[in-house]
Amino acid sequence: MPAGALPLRHPPSCWPNCWGSLLGLHPSFDRQQRLWERGMMRFVGRRQSSGLDFRDLRCPFGTYALDVEFASLEERGRQEEDMLGIEGATTVDVGANLGFRSIYLAARMQRSVLAIEANPLIYRLLLWNIRANNVTDRVWPINAALSGDGSGRCDPSSGLLVDCVTLRVDVDIAKSHRSGFAGGSCGKGVACFRVPAWSLGNLLEALGIQEVDHLKLNCEGCEYHVLSDPAVQHMTSSGRLRISGEIHHPDRFPGISSEMATATMDVMCKVLLKLESAYFEEAEKWDALLEIYISTLNRALAEGDVTQNHFADGWPLRQGAAHALALRALGRREAAPGRPLDIIVCYCSERLSWLRAFHKLPWRDENRSAAIRELVTLRIYHKCGGYGTGVREAESERLRTEWGPYFREVDVRYVDDVLRADDDSAYLAFIIDWYEDLPEYTVFLHADAPEHIPSLELLTDSVYAAIRGFLPSGIGFVHFAHNYVLLDWGCDQRKDCEGRQLEPEFSTLWKRVFGASVAPSLAAGHVNAYCCVQFMVHRSRIRLRPKSFYEHGLAYFGTTAESYHRLFPVGRVVRKADVFGRTPGQLAMYIWHAMFGEALKLPRRQQAERVEISGVQVGELCSLSFRGLVVLHVELLTITKQQR
Structure with missing residues (x-):
């Protein structure tokens, strides 16, 4: 675990319009960072989806951020695309965490992103993810906390502590929120770091960044300092700045949008997702998770963070809890005959x-x-x-x-x-x-x-x-x-796409295996x-x-x-290349699901066909969480803007 914040690195003068990956200049290429990654390999989980590649720490309950963030990665991305509307401008991501939003905006919308993360451990993972997704030319990371008037004057080794803040981080991240921040004193499972504090205006000025059109907030309580910053208020009043994210203390922001004051309900839904993902575990683990959910809900009700209006507005806590309990009850069924x-x-x-x-x-x-x-x-x-x-x-x-x-x-x-x-x-x-x-x-x-x-x-x-x-x-x-595999990829534009190249051999294989007179088209996206x-x-x-x-x-x-003979138009020819490449087997990869009654166009796991359990429409889910549990996920638990 890093001893403290990593030194501030200024982006090169060409940023955010630099060409190439900034090899050697970007903090993610630092030698100490690469050595740290090598030492952390056994403790890190990895998740790939939709062309993006993320890493996170493993813990007893799986990985603490990948499971919940991937559930809404694409949906939130579409919302931001609708809100921002244009490519190529600059986002400041306050509370970047592992880089989900920063990397998505850079990779999908070609935006330049200043990614600010206070936790030194999470910052290391952020660097890793930026480099893994090849967006070092667009995402510049900063390891710092945001305050009302700080200027980053923090160097504990030399005794300079003017703008230092102490972060307390729960070592057992599974029991804390995604940031890992904790209360209490240092020691006994709580690690403490001294991190430089900046006001957002001072930080942007120090880095030479003048134009920002999007501010994403999720910094576990620093939102008041950010939104009260004169630089932010100036950008907001000029109409140039769009703001998205979460507000953790909405009472401090009179008139703040109710769509942003949803942190508590958001957390509750994510605890439900965690509870649901472990529905088949032994009683000891299930009961511990259920206790976390119940105590969190009771505390939120007692403190007024959850009210009847939240239920009326569509937050699915009741449905989600009932569904998780219904899933748990599946284990009480009588065992099927024969071998399991x-x-x-x-x-x-x-x-x-x-x-x-x-x-x-x-x-x-x-x-x-x-x-x-x-x-x-x-x-x-x-x-x-x-x-x-x-x-x-x-x-x-x-x-x-x-x-x-x-x-x-x-x-x-x-x-x-x-x-x-x-x-x-x-x-x-x-x-x-x-x-x-x-x-x-x-x-x-x-x-x-x-x-x-x-x-x-x-x-x-x-x-x-x-x-x-x-x-x-x-x-x-x-x-x-x-x-x-999208076999029809590019077939609407190119005559030599893979689906069209495989079509003759696949059609023959399909007809022979299924005894059919017609076959689905790969180029047309039927399979x-x-x-x-x-x-x-x-x-x-x-x-x-x-x-x-x-x-x-x-x-x-x-x-x-026969499967080899049928690859050749005439005669009983067997080509050596087909044997080494086992061509019939490569083609057969795309028919096994059809043998067993699945739709020809097999949906992605997170979009699989819905089944009904106890009257609740749910979706068959194998990869919502990083742990990839074969569980059922209540549709209502997908947190979307419409539900809020």
């Missing part, structure tokens, strides 16, 4: 050490070993185990010995392909082997699954929720992979899906099709070379 869950791994010679994550993740407290050993079967479908009975028996015994202590049962089965079929023949072979005795849920994975899944927590939490009976029956198929094929399926979805369908599929991909 099988994990199918398409294997060659990869390291499988990541399988231990189903028992315990290093950065989390939960130990799920007992439940996994009792309820989860591991089936390894081996694709390249050598020849000869002796070699295969020895390899099978090695795998059973290594992984037997971790699972209810470990089974090793060899699948021999005429030509390379990888996951296609492995997955189909399992379905054929166990069609009459399928588990309630089957998880299909590659042996290098962590390379395809954004966070192992998405996978491990989903499995844990499934075996404990906490998944609603409406969830039949869930994709775990992170790369959502979209995730790459690569890591997913969970309920047995009812597998049995939508007869066993003969899967037997036909295995013959097409694995026990004959």
Whole structure:
């Protein structure tokens, strides 16, 4: 953890119109910053969405900001686009946190952003995120607090403390708000930093920034100093400045817009999201989160921060709490007959050490070993185990010995392909082997699954929720992979787009696998899906099709070379490039969800089809939070401007 604020760095004279990434000039390229990042790798979680890439600290409840901010990242971005209307101007982001708004505005709206963050630890993560998203030419970070009249005169090493302020930061960020700020004295879980204080007007003058047309506020109480600053009042009175964000002490601002005085309700909704995301956990963790929510709500009611008007205005606290409790009640259902869950791994010679994550993740407290050993079967479908009975028996015994202590049962089965079929023949072979005795849920994975899944927590939490009976029956198929492929990308402008290039081979594969006379068009956007094929399926979805369908599929991909022959217009040609690139398997990535009854145009997880639980319309959600839980999210909990 950094000892204090990082020195103020002035942007180069060309900013915000510099060309390139400012390599060597931007604070995010500092050598000490890079060394700090290297040392923090094991403590940091990562989340990617819509082309943006963010990092945050891990903690017992997941990551403390990624989960709540990603829920409304795009929606808030659209609101700001509607409000600002133009690209290329300058935003001052007061309370930049991890850089969600700053980076979004820079990357999507080409705006220049001065990102001010007081917490030295969060500031380090802000630097990391700015560089990771390649917006160093547009976002300039400042590690400082804002006050009424400060000029940044703070250097504890030399005894200069005129404009120093002390920040108290909760070391256990999971129990504090997103800023990490805490009360009380230093020590006993509270770290203290001395940070330079500036008035916003003095800071802008020192940095040579003259034109600002947007001020975003969310600084845990410094809003009064900022809005009272003569420079801000001058910009506001001239009509040049637009203001957005949150006001944490609205009583200090007579006449302030009610849309900005929503911090308490915003926090309450985010606590509900956290409560909902852990609905399937053990009682100890669930009860602790529920206690946090109840005590926070009671305190807000007692202090008048939450009133009946908030409920009348549409804030969904009652609905959200009722829904979280309804989700929790799912675990009281009678267990389904048969095995709860099988994990199918398409294997060659990869390291499988990541399988231990189903028992315990290093950065989390939960130990799920007992439940996994009792309820989860591991089936390894081996694709390249050598020849000869002796070699295969020895390899099978090695795998059973290594992984037997971790699972209810470990089974090793060899699948021999005429030509390379990888996951296609492995997955189909399992379905054929166990069609009459399928588990309630089957998880299909590659042996290098962590390379395809954004966070192992998405996978491990989903499995844990499934075996404990906490998944609603409406969830039949869930994709775990992170790369959502838009096959029609650019096809409206280019004749050589990927969808159009793949169309002939994909059309043939579709017709052969499904026995159809027509096929959907990739170039027209009829089919979209995730790459690569890591997913969970309920047995009812597998049995939508007869066993003969899967037997036909295995013959097409694995026990004959037909899938390769059909890639060539005539004859029975097999090209070496297709075998090395396993072309049929690459094309088949986009049909698995259709096999199991999903829409051809598979929606992104956060936009998946809605199911109804206890009369409440909810959306199937796998990636709202960074932890990527397969949970149900009340539509009303999406905090939007219209709801406010």
